[in-house]
Each structure stands twice: as structure tokens, then as C-alpha cells.
Amino acid sequence: MLRSHHVSPDLIRDMFSKAMSEMYQKEVPLYADLLDLVARANRTELENNEALRLRMEKSGELDRLEVERHGAIRVGTAEELSVLCRLFAVMGMYPVGYYDLTEAGVPVHSTAFRPISEESLQKNPFRIFTSLLRLELIENEKLRAIASEILSSRDIFTKRALELIEIHENQNGLRLEQAEEFVAEALETFRWHGDSTVDKDIYEALHAEHRLIADVVCFRGPHINHLTPRTLNIDEVQRLMPLHGISPKAIIEGPPRRDCPILLRQTSFKALDEPVNFSGDRQGSHTARFGEIEQRGAALTKKGRELYDRLLRQSQNKGSITDNNEYQNNLKDVFSEFPDNETTLRKHGLVFFYYQPTSDANTKARTAAKIENLEDLIQSGIVSATPITYEDFLPVSAAGIFHSNLGGESNSMYEGNPNKAEFEKCLGTSVNDEIDIYAEIERKSIANTLKRINL
Numbered sequence: 001m002l003r004s005h006h007v008s009p010d011l012i013r014d015m016f017s018k019a020m021s022e023m024y025q026k027e028v029p030l031y032a033d034l035l036d037l038v039a040r041a042n043r044t045e046l047e048n049n050e051a052l053r054l055r056m057e058k059s060g061e062l063d064r065l066e067v068e069r070h071g072a073i074r075v076g077t078a079e080e081l082s083v084l085c086r087l088f089a090v091m092g093m094y095p096v097g098y099y100d101l102t103e104a105g106v107p108v109h110s111t112a113f114r115p116i117s118e119e120s121l122q123k124n125p126f127r128i129f130t131s132l133l134r135l136e137l138i139e140n141e142k143l144r145a146i147a148s149e150i151l152s153s154r155d156i157f158t159k160r161a162l163e164l165i166e167i168h169e170n171q172n173g174l175r176l177e178q179a180e181e182f183v184a185e186a187l188e189t190f191r192w193h194g195d196s197t198v199d200k201d202i203y204e205a206l207h208a209e210h211r212l213i214a215d216v217v218c219f220r221g222p223h224i225n226h227l228t229p230r231t232l233n234i235d236e237v238q239r240l241m242p243l244h245g246i247s248p249k250a251i252i253e254g255p256p257r258r259d260c261p262i263l264l265r266q267t268s269f270k271a272l273d274e275p276v277n278f279s280g281d282r283q284g285s286h287t288a289r290f291g292e293i294e295q296r297g298a299a300l301t302k303k304g305r306e307l308y309d310r311l312l313r314q315s316q317n318k319g320s321i322t323d324n325n326e327y328q329n330n331l332k333d334v335f336s337e338f339p340d341n342e343t344t345l346r347k348h349g350l351v352f353f354y355y356q357p358t359s360d361a362n363t364k365a366r367t368a369a370k371i372e373n374l375e376d377l378i379q380s381g382i383v384s385a386t387p388i389t390y391e392d393f394l395p396v397s398a399a400g401i402f403h404s405n406l407g408g409e410s411n412s413m414y415e416g417n418p419n420k421a422e423f424e425k426c427l428g429t430s431v432n433d434e435i436d437i438y439a440e441i442e443r444k445s446i447a448n449t450l451k452r453i454n455l
């Protein structure tokens, strides 16, 4: 139970996401340009789409449109991951989902720290995609030893951040001034350091193994590598980016544009080359940090997700298409098999829905002819059903984002190596299952709806 003098974890997350955004805009000015572009495109979309504007106004989403939706970091050790898990818990962010990126030739596995309850997601849905480097997959023994030695001697958290995490755990919350201090201290962990902790030769050796290994191992901490605002029209922002001096990745990841959006569509601008001072005073550069945008749609049931995965695989049969228009057209053709209206999606059990009584539910219930099931209640206008938003990530899309920022590097040596049990051991707890979370939100909404209408 939250004591009255404690601030809510939702507020701390909100403060943290804003502080992170300010820091990142200063560190990567091109990201500030992307935010401007997205804000302008969102305004145009709202002007041209009255129905969307009204819907967003009604759900209170307009106020939150400009807050970032996610960021990403990469850590090197189990110890770092387990402390991060405790740090994010202070902000009401818990590990959801397991993503195996070895599938795409990237030697990491990941989870997303995010709010879980509907109320918390409403307040601020900010989440952090967090990857753990899998040193055990590096074959070169000497390099593996060097990397693990470097990682074991760094400390990515400030002393005060660790103390505040403990205070939070002991007193079950933080007071406002502690929360403010916590946000400032936590931010230090995610700051960019232009000074590398290693000399240039080591950096280059690790980089030659995989750029991601150099990115994780050679710096003082897990710098935030991108932040991601929400766009209302991702196709438009993809088109506008080059006109504003921003170089986008080749294609938009995820499902095609649809009337009923599903899951998550993402694109990013390519990572920048940034100057680095290596120890021993040699200069060089490192490419890791970028900006991304996302547009979210409905969460899919297990059955819906299986259909999505099958169609996505099928769309890839044409080989790798690098022109976005061609890619999207092909995707659209293949996805014509995926129903694109809410009634069919619901009747086929492909999407999770949130059920509510309509404003005149009880009047309508008195006169309704036949009511045997939920579908009858919807048909008679007693109950409304709205798709539940997908709050997680997509491994194939994440791999595409990784690749476009790692110079397309992949290494088949790492392939097909999921190890959820090991990841959870490092994390110190198990990850929540995203499908269970959506199913529970849907189930609760049905139970509440039935309770609230008098049949």
C-alpha cells in the first residue's frame, strides 16, 4: 500500500521519461529535429482526420501524444541487468516478454521494462527495451576474457541511485524530494560518455567481432541508444524525413498500413558517427545512437499473432526488398489474408478487445430482443468493444532496427539460441507473459461490463 507521503511510481516514470528526453535532445540534436517533424506531422494528421481527433480527445490521449513511448539500452552483465530490474521497479516498470535476437544474428537477448496495469499505461506508457549481451556466444576465447574483465570492473550506477533503490524497497516508496533525486541519479546511468574506457586497439578488436559488443563493453555505462515518440502517420514521417535532412532506414518495420492497425509499425533514422576519445589519448568515432518513431495498433491474441508471424514470413519469401514502397505493396498483398474490420477480428478471435457498457446500456437492455452472449450485447448497442493497444515489441522488427544501426551486421554463428531460463536467472526474476496481460485486461473488462448492466 502506498503511504500518503510517497509519490506514485507512475509520477516517477513520467518525470524520468521527460528528463531522459531532455538529455537525449541535447546529446543528439538531430533527435530534437525528429521530434519537431513528428509533432508537425501529427498536427496535420489531426487537422485532416476529424474522427481521429475526436476519438483521441475523448480518451484523453491528446495531452499525452507528445510524450516518448520507448527507449532502448544494452547492458553487459547479469549483475547490471538485475540492478536495472530493481531500478525500473521504482518507476513501476516490470519486465514483460522475452526476445531472442540471436535469431537475427545479434548476440543479445532482451525484455521490455514497462508499466503493466491499465491505469499506469494511461498515465505514461514509457518503456525501455533492454538487451543483455551474451558473451558466452563469442567464440574467440581471448576476446571473451578481455570483454568480461572490462565489464566486471565497471560500475554503471551511482552510489546514491543504489541507496535510493534500497530506500524505495525498504519503505515501499519514495517521497517527492527523494523521487526527484532518484530521477537525477538514475539519469547518470544512461548518459553518453565520449571518453571510452578502453584503448583504440581493444575497441577495434571488439568491433571486428560485432559492433554491438564494442558498444556495450567500451563505455562507462549503457547509454540510451534511442528514444521513440509516437506518430499518427508513420508513412508520412518516413516520406518527410529526407526532405528535412534526416536519413531514414530503408523500410518501415512491422505490419502494413491498415484500416484497423495491428501491433506496431516502426522506423528510425540511421545512427550517427560520434567522436570518441580512447584511453591513451587516441581519437576515433563510434556509431550507435539514433532516433526512432512508432505507431501502435491492436494487441493480437495467440491465434492472431500466429497469423501475423506466418504472413510476415511469407512476405519475406520475395527476398529482401529495400525500396519502402515496393516493400509495403508486397506486404499489403500478403496481408490481405488478415481480416481488416473490427467485427471480423473480434469474431475470429484475432485481437484483444476492451468491453464497456455504452452510455444508454440499461435503457437498451430493457428492450433488447435476444441476448444470449457478448456478441448479442454488442449488436444491440448495449456494449462497446475497443481494440486493446499493443504495448510490447516485435523481435523481427527489433532485429531490423538493430541491423540498420549496426551497419547490417549479423553473424549466423549466434543463430537460434534462445535461453529464457538463463535470461531470467540474470534478471533475478521471471518475465511477465504479454499475452496473459492482455487476456486478463480483456477478461476483467467483460466481468465489469456484465456486472454494470442490469439484464
Ligand code: OOG
Residues within 6 Å of the ligand: 071, 072, 073, 074, 129, 131, 225, 266, 292, 393, 394, 397, 398, 399, 401, 402, 405
Ligand atoms: C534495440 C532495438 C529494438 C525496437 O524498437 O524494436 C527496439 C536496440 O537497438 O538496442 O528498440
Ligand code: NI
Residues within 6 Å of the ligand: 070, 071, 072, 129, 226, 228, 292, 401
Ligand atoms: Ni526502439
